[in-house]
Each structure stands twice: as C-alpha cells, then as structure tokens.
Amino acid sequence: MKKFYTLKVGALTRQLPLVKINKDTMIANFMLLGDDQMARTAARMLAKKIDLHSFDYIATVESNGVPLAHDLSLLADRSRSIVIRKKVRNYMAQPLKVRVSSLITSGEELVLDGRDAQRVNGKKVMLVDDVINTGSTMAASELALKKAGAAVVGRLAVIAEGHAAFRRDIQYLADMPLFNPDGSPKE
Numbered sequence: 120m121k122k123f124y125t126l127k128v129g130a131l132t133r134q135l136p137l138v139k140i141n142k143d144t145m146i147a148n149f150m151l152l153g154d155d156q157m158a159r160t161a162a163r164m165l166a167k168k169i170d171l172h173s174f175d176y177i178a179t180v181e182s183n184g185v186p187l188a189h190d191l192s193l194l195a196d197r198s199r200s201i202v203i204r205k206k207v208r209n210y211m212a213q214p215l216k217v218r219v220s221s222l223i224t225s226g227e228e229l230v231l232d233g234r235d236a237q238r239v240n241g242k243k244v245m246l247v248d249d250v251i252n253t254g255s256t257m258a259a260s261e262l263a264l265k266k267a268g269a270a271v272v273g274r275l276a277v278i279a280e281g282h283a284a285f286r287r288d289i290q291y292l293a294d295m296p297l298f299n300p301d302g303s304p305k306e
Contacts, residue, residue, distance in 0.1 A: 120301050120302045121137065121298070121301075121302025121303065122136065122137055122302065123135060123136055123137060123147075124137060124147035124295065124296075124298070126147065126149065126278070126293060126295060127293065128157065128160060128161055128164070128277060128292050128293050129160050129161075129164055129292070130160070131156065131157055131160055133149070133154075133157065135147035135148055135149055136148050137298055137302055139300065142300070143299070143300065144297055144298065144299075144300075144305070145297070145298040145299070145300060145302065146252075146280065146297060146298065147295055147298070149183075149249060149250055149277070149278055149295070150183065151183045151184070151186055151187060151249040151277060152182050152183045152185065152186060152249075153186075154186075155186065157277075158186035158187050158190050159190050161187055161190075161277045161292055162187055162190030162191045162193075162194055163190075163194065164292055165187075165191060165247070165275050165277075165290065165292065166194045166195070168275070168290045169245065169273060169275070169290070171194065171195040171196075172195075173243065173245075173272055173273070174195070174242075174243040174244060174245040174272050174273065175197075175239075175242035175243050175244065176192075176197065176199070176200065176201050176238070176239055176242055176243075176244045176245070176269075177191050177192045177195065177197065177200040177201070177244070177245050177246075177247055178200065178201035178202075178203060178239070178244050178245070178246050178247070178260065178264060178269075179200065179201075179202060179203065179246070179247045179248055179260075180202075180203045180204075180205070180248060180256055180260055181202050181203065181204055183248075183249040184247055184248045184249050185202060187247050187248075187249060187275075187277065188200040188201075188202070188247050191245070191247060191275075199238075201231075201235045201238065201239060201244070201264075202235075203229050203230065203231050203260050203263060203264075204229070204230045204231075204232070205227060205228070205229065205230070206227075206228060206230060207228075207230050208230075208232075210232075211230065211232045211233065211234075212232065212233040212234050213233030213236070214230045214231065214232060214233060215230065215231040215233065215236050215263055215266055215267055216228045216229070216230050216231075216263075217229050217259045217262045217263045217266070218259065219255055219256050219258075219259035229256070229259045229260060229263055230263075231263045231264070231266075231267055235267075236266075236267035236268075237267075239264060239267050239268065239269035240267055240268035240269065241268055241269075242269050242270070243269070243270050243272045244264050244269045244270065244271050244272065245271075245272060245273045245274075245275065246260055246261060246264070246271050246273070246274045246275070247274075247275045247276065248260075248275075248276050249276065249277050249278065250276060250277065250278045250279075250280050250295075251274075251276040251278070251279050251280065251283045251289055251291065252280040252281050252283055252297075253281075253283070254283060254286065254289075257274060257289075261274075273290070274288060274289040274290070275289065275290050276289055276290075276291040276292075277291065277292050277293065278291060278292070278293050278294070278295050279291040279293075279294045279295070280294070280295045280296075280297060281295075281297040281305070
C-alpha cells in the first residue's frame with residue numbers, strides 16, 4: 120500500500136502522508152500551518168498570478184490558510200488580512216455565521232467577526248485557502264463575506280484536490296488526487 124504522496128510546488132518537494140478520512144477515501148495530509156518555507160513560496164508564486172492592486176483585503180479560514188493569507192497580504196502591501204473563524208469566540212462583536220459541510224468537516228459554522236464584517240463592507244476581497252476540494256468551505260466563506268457587503272474578486276489555493284482541479288473559478292499551484300484505501304489515486 121502506498122503511504123505517501125510527493126507534492127511539488129515550485130522548487131519545493133514535500134512527502135505527504137496518506138490518511139484515511141472515511142471508509143472509501145484517503146487524502147494526502149498537507150499542513151501549510153508551520154511550513155513557513157512552503158507558505159512563503161506559495162504566496163510568491165500566487166502573487167505572480169494576480170493583480171496585487173485588484174483587491175483591498177485577503178481573507179482565509181483558520182487555520183491552515185493563515186500563513187498564506189499573511190504572506191500574500193504583505194506582498195500586496197496590505198496592513199491586515201481577514202481570518203474567518205470556525206467557531207464564535209468570546210471577543211467577537213456581532214459575529215456573522217454561516218454553515219459549512221466539506222469533505223473533512225460536517226455541519227460546522229464559519230464565523231466572521233463583526234469588526235471584520237465592517238472592514239470588508241464595500242471592499243474587494245481575494246479569498247485564499249491551502250487546499251480546495253469540494254469548494255464548500257470557500258463557498259461558505261464567500262457567503263459570509265457577501266453577507267458583510269464584500270465583493271469576492273478572486274479565489275486562490277496552493278492545492279486543488281480531486282475534482283477541484285477542473286474548476287475554472289480558482290487559481291492554484293498544484294493539483295493532487297484523492298486516494299482509495301489501498302493508496303491508489305481515485306479516478
């Protein structure tokens with residue numbers, strides 16, 4: 120059985136362990152959070168694919184997209200990025216909530232702090248994430264931002280997983296298959 124997937128992004132190579140997420144499917148476990156070299160490299164490569172003056176904010180969902188959003192915001196000379204949370208926090212003012220169900224999560228909420236909702240009202244936002252699979256997390260993020268009055272002007276990811284590689288509404292750096300329980304790529 121295959122136990123790892125080799126991911127290449129630019130000059131970087133990572134050996135990603137295959138992990139079972141349900142009885143029929145395994146994924147290559149890509150952890151951007153903590154891999155500062157990968158986040159910086161991905162941000163630089165994605166920055167070349169977009170107009171850095173076409174948006175006001177970068178937004179992402181906690182936690183793996185945070186280093187990518189941070190690095191892209193700095194490259195675009197923005198002073199802050201917007202982090203959409205996975206649950207309401209005590210410090211939040213008037214949190215804006217939307218439901219999401221993805222390949223890895225089920226029935227969770229995404230939450231935009233009310234202060235961030237005010238920041239993005241009437242602004243253009245570039246939405247980023249580490250991995251896009253079903254697109255449900257990104258769609259829920261976009262819904263939260265639109266409810267706050269923002270216009271999502273683009274979608275970026277390091278990896279398009281599975282059928283996400285066929286989407287034309289996202290820009291990404293590498294595609295990666297889903298895997299059968301024996302480690303072989305799903306068709």
